[in-house]
Amino acid sequence: xxxxxxxxxxxxxxxxxxxxxxxxxxxxxxxxxxxxxxxxxxxxxxxxxxxxxxxxxxxxxxxxxxxxxxxxxxxxxxxxxxxxxxxxxxxxxxxxxxxxxxxxxxxxxxxxxxxxxxxxxxxxxxxxxxxxxxxxxxxxxxxxxxxxxxxxxx
Amino acid sequence: xxxxxxxxxxxxxxxxxxxxxxxxxxxxxxxxxxxxxxxxxxxxxxxxxxxxxxxxxxxxxxxxxxxxxxxxxxxxxxxxxxxxxxxxxxxxxxxxxxxxxxxxxxxxxxxxxxxxxxxxxxxxxxxxxxxxxxxxxxxxxxxxxxxxxxxxxxxxxxxxxxxxxxxxxxxxxxxxxxxxxxxxxxxxxxxxxxxxxxxxxxxxxxxxxxxxxxxxxxxxxxxxxxxxxxxxxxxxxxxxxxxxxxxxxxxxxxxxxxxxxxxxxxxxxxxxxxxxxxxxxxxxxxxxxxxxxxxxxxxxxxxxxxxxxxxxxxxxxxxxxxxxxxxxxxxxxxxxxxxxxxxxxxxxxxxxxxxxxxxxxxxxxxxxxxxxxxxxxxxxxxxxxxxxxxxxxxxxxxxxx
Numbered sequence: 001x002x003x004x005x006x007x008x009x010x011x012x013x014x015x016x017x018x019x020x021x022x023x024x025x026x027x028x029x030x031x032x033x034x035x036x037x038x039x040x041x042x043x044x045x046x047x048x049x050x051x052x053x054x055x056x057x058x059x060x061x062x063x064x065x066x067x068x069x070x071x072x073x074x075x076x077x078x079x080x081x082x083x084x085x086x087x088x089x090x091x092x093x094x095x096x097x098x099x100x101x102x103x104x105x106x107x108x109x110x111x112x113x114x115x116x117x118x119x120x121x122x123x124x125x126x127x128x129x130x131x132x133x134x135x136x137x138x139x140x141x142x143x144x145x146x147x148x149x150x151x152x153x154x
Numbered sequence: 155x156x157x158x159x160x161x162x163x164x165x166x167x168x169x170x171x172x173x174x175x176x177x178x179x180x181x182x183x184x185x186x187x188x189x190x191x192x193x194x195x196x197x198x199x200x201x202x203x204x205x206x207x208x209x210x211x212x213x214x215x216x217x218x219x220x221x222x223x224x225x226x227x228x229x230x231x232x233x234x235x236x237x238x239x240x241x242x243x244x245x246x247x248x249x250x251x252x253x254x255x256x257x258x259x260x261x262x263x264x265x266x267x268x269x270x271x272x273x274x275x276x277x278x279x280x281x282x283x284x285x286x287x288x289x290x291x292x293x294x295x296x297x298x299x300x301x302x303x304x305x306x307x308x309x310x311x312x313x314x315x316x317x318x319x320x321x322x323x324x325x326x327x328x329x330x331x332x333x334x335x336x337x338x339x340x341x342x343x344x345x346x347x348x349x350x351x352x353x354x355x356x357x358x359x360x361x362x363x364x365x366x367x368x369x370x371x372x373x374x375x376x377x378x379x380x381x382x383x384x385x386x387x388x389x390x391x392x393x394x395x396x397x398x399x400x401x402x403x404x405x406x407x408x409x410x411x412x413x414x415x416x417x418x419x420x421x422x423x424x425x426x427x428x429x430x431x432x433x434x435x436x437x438x439x440x441x442x443x444x445x446x447x448x449x450x451x452x453x454x455x456x457x458x459x460x461x462x463x464x465x466x467x468x469x470x471x472x473x474x475x476x477x478x479x480x481x482x483x484x485x486x487x488x489x490x491x492x493x494x495x496x497x498x499x500x501x502x503x504x505x506x507x508x509x510x511x512x513x514x515x516x517x518x519x520x521x522x523x524x525x526x527x528x529x530x531x532x533x534x535x536x537x538x539x540x541x542x543x544x545x546x547x548x549x550x551x552x553x554x555x
Contacts, residue, residue: 028481031478057554088473090475090477090478
């Protein structure tokens with residue numbers, strides 16, 4: 001027996017849905033008007049994830065700078081000063097890539113490392129279950145870019 | 155703006171079809187199995203429909219027409235019916251031959267039989283244009299082969315399969331078995347769903363024993379189809395519970411929908427030549443414009459228009475993904491479809507493009523346009539006002555160079 005709350009929640013979720021019940025308005029906005037598309041020349045970190053079989057490939061470029069830490073002016077922190085993406089993939093793939101860049105620009109490397117796919121999907125107002133793997137890819141692309149950046153520091 | 159380029163997926167009912175169906179919903183609503191007048195009226199409509207379908211397919215007897223809920227059911231019945239008759243009534247472990255580019259209802263049915271009952275399956279490969287080689291059929295037939303199923307026209311890329319040649323090969327193999335007193339059945343089934351509208355599906359001409367159709371591809375209603383079953387072909391029924399359809403498919407007959415389907419069949423058959431000419435003109439124009447004006451595009455299926463269905467034009471747009479193209483088109487009111495993983499509900503690319511030798515990456519850029527009565531030539535012009543820009547925008551976003 002589904003609770004009234006579950007039924008109502010589902011109806012709310014579906015209300016915002018266009019495009020064959022697939023994508024809500026926020027996802028569609030990020031797909032039709034993606035933020036931060038492009039490349040960064042001499043990027044500090046590049047992360048490329050995905051595979052041709054599932055049909056999504058994401059490439060994320062980050063520029064990393066330092067500034068005084070927010071909570072401790074004496075300390076310094078590394079943060080993402082610029083972030084760009086290129087994506088080959090479906091609506092969810094483009095939208096999650098765009099959302100990741102919008103969420104993480106200006107954030108510290110530490111914060112970016114902790115970003116989860118669930119947070120990306122949540123920020124987009126939810127994705128159909130079959131599209132959740134796209135949000136995985138977006139978070140992974142970011143983590144790969146950070147890994148790449150860190151490996152270059154050694 | 156609203157442009158519909160997905161006629162291969164489904165079509166709207168024509169007015170004459172809806173009018174033909176109307177009386178059977180609430181006026182002449184009888185159950186054809188009932189003994190009283192209302193029932194007999196419904197039975198008469200059913201018989202008339204069956205006779206008409208018989209004529210349209212060139213069948214010998216009206217009883218060779220089985221009405222079903224659609225081609226999915228017809229294909230399931232054809233495959234499972236023949237296979238289980240062989241295994242249960244004749245006592246052999248059946249071997250089935252089919253192509254690797256059949257519709258999922260054929261492929262999934264044979265896979266179901268292989269996975270759950272250990273039946274043997276041969277999946278015939280296709281060439282780069284999606285065509286089955288009839289010689290491969292001849293070479294694959296062995297002593298326990300009971301069924302060969304090859305579609306007449308492929309729904310994804312439009313390739314016309316050599317049904318007549320395959321039919322001749324199977325006939326020879328059948329004659330050989332007869333001469334050797336071998337009673338093992340050898341049944342030839344074709345899924346003619348996409349072909350019926352444009353080509354004569356006379357069963358003698360095609361040399362088939364079983365043929366599947368569904369109404370909603372040729373301006374009839376969804377939820378009704380038929381299976382032609384040549385006299386003498388044995389099937390194990392898959393749906394029990396009544397004596398309808400000569401005990402082969404139980405269930406109260408869907409009279410209004412059957413009447414609608416046959417009305418649609420008649421109309422389609424009447425204007426076949428005209429349809430082929432008019433529709434292929436628009437499709438050829440679409441192919442010409444896309445291949446000339448958008449770089450890095452491959453037309454899927456045969457380049458020769460005589461070897462392709464008149465209404466289907468599928469393309470691979472390199473470096474972009476199918477669903478992304480469709481969403482952009484949908485925002486403009488243009489409907490088309492794609493075999494890309496993202497639109498199919500699975501994560502794998504289309505089995506048809508894979509079978510034709512295209513890479514997974516290329517396969518994801520597949521978009522299919524299918525033309526029909528709702529289209530005019532200017533629809534192509536409208537599409538081409540926007541499609542090149544959409545492809546350019548998506549390519550600019552793509553990491554693949």
